[in-house]
Every structure is written in structure tokens, then in C-alpha cells.
Amino acid sequence: MQPLPEWAAVHLFAGLVPVGLAGLWLRRYSVFIAAMAAIVLVLYKPFEVDQAAGIWAVRFAIIFFFVAAIAIGMLSERIRFESRFSKKTVEDLKSILEKSIDGVFVIKRTDVIFANDRLVELLGFKREELIGRQIYELFHEEDAKILRTPARHNPTHTGTILDAECRMRKSGGGFVRVKIKMIRSPFGGPGAMMVYVHELENGA
Numbered sequence: 001m002q003p004l005p006e007w008a009a010v011h012l013f014a015g016l017v018p019v020g021l022a023g024l025w026l027r028r029y030s031v032f033i034a035a036m037a038a039i040v041l042v043l044y045k046p047f048e049v050d051q052a053a054g055i056w057a058v059r060f061a062i063i064f065f066f067v068a069a070i071a072i073g074m075l076s077e078r079i080r081f082e083s084r085f086s087k088k089t090v091e092d093l094k095s096i097l098e099k100s101i102d103g104v105f106v107i108k109r110t111d112v113i114f115a116n117d118r119l120v121e122l123l124g125f126k127r128e129e130l131i132g133r134q135i136y137e138l139f140h141e142e143d144a145k146i147l148r149t150p151a152r153h154n155p156t157h158t159g160t161i162l163d164a165e166c167r168m169r170k171s172g173g174g175f176v177r178v179k180i181k182m183i184r185s186p187f188g189g190p191g192a193m194m195v196y197v198h199e200l201e202n203g204a
Helices: 005-013 018-042 052-099 117-123 142-149
Strands: 103-107 111-115 162-169 177-182 193-199
Touching: 117 162, 117 177, 117 193, 142 162, 142 193
Parallel strands: none
Antiparallel strands: 103 111, 103 193, 162 177, 177 193
16 A cells, blocks of 8 residues: 655645635535535545545645635624624614714824814815824814824723813814713724814904
8 A cells, every 4th residue: 555645735735725715705605615625525536546645635635725725704794794794883883973963083102084064064064175184283282292192002091081171273264162071982993082072252
């Protein structure tokens, strides 16, 4: 009885690459793809299957095809489900924030990545003028320093990051006095902050 040639073993397991990729994209069809690959493997006979080593190698490869395909298919379905659920949750939250009676904006590092209708109305800027703007540009220079709170950069800090009264810049000049509350944002990625803006008076 001759041992299984090394090139034959490589030929067997090289087929796992396309099966794995197909499993990631086709999900529940990955088992079917694995079965087809296993059948082709047996019919093609890249080595003499009447050798005991060759027969067991084919059997092992077929089992491995199925296990790998099922595992990849289940994992990819879970990832895709969580991704769809996460996107829906974010869209629902944004929809709620748009209806808020207070201004709300989200910052990533120091840039504004979301602003609701109330903030647009309060400051008089167009939404596209707010998105991408540095947060410090929206506040009076004497008040901007309070935004540099160390808690912003402490990932273990939970709850309210900042609660203060300050002046925010309005389009065309002037300021409006507001009370802001900063918390960690549920969307926008690590480090994103959500700021609630409540108007205290019409101007300053």
C-alpha cells in the first residue's frame, strides 16, 4: 500500500478556497456547493482511489468540505443579520432624533457627522454647511475650551460626558445661548459623541 502523494493532498484541499468564498457570499447554498465539490472530487480521481490512503483521504476531504461550508455559511448569515439589524436600528434612531424638539448633532473626533432639523433651524446653517464642520467652529471661542473635556477620550467613561451652558455661533453672525449635554453616540463608530442642544434664550 503506497502513501498518499503530497501533490494529491494539496489538490484536495485547494478546493476549500472557492467553497469558502462561495459560502461567505451564498450562505445557505454553501452546503450544496460543498456537496458538488465533493462529488467532483470523487469523480475526477486525482489519484488512485483503490489505495487505502487515497480512499480515506477522499472521505476526510468530503467531511471537511461539509463542515467548513456549514460553519462558514452559519457565520456569514449571522454577520449579515447583525449588519442589517444594526443599519435598521441606526436609521430608526436618526428618524427619532429628527423629530426631537432640541437640537442634536453627532461628532466623530472633531467633525460633525450628523445634525438634525432642529439644530439646522436653531443655528441657521444649511445641513451641508454643518456636516464635516469642526465642532469648535460652532461655539464661541471662550466656550469652545469646555469641549476638550478629558472624559471624551476615556473609553471607560459612561453616562454624561459634558453638561454645560455655552454660546453657539449662528449663521450670519451672533450667538445663541444653549445648554448642551454630551454622551457617547450609539452610532458613528468608536469615539463618536452625541450632543443635545437646548436653547435657553433667543440670542446673546
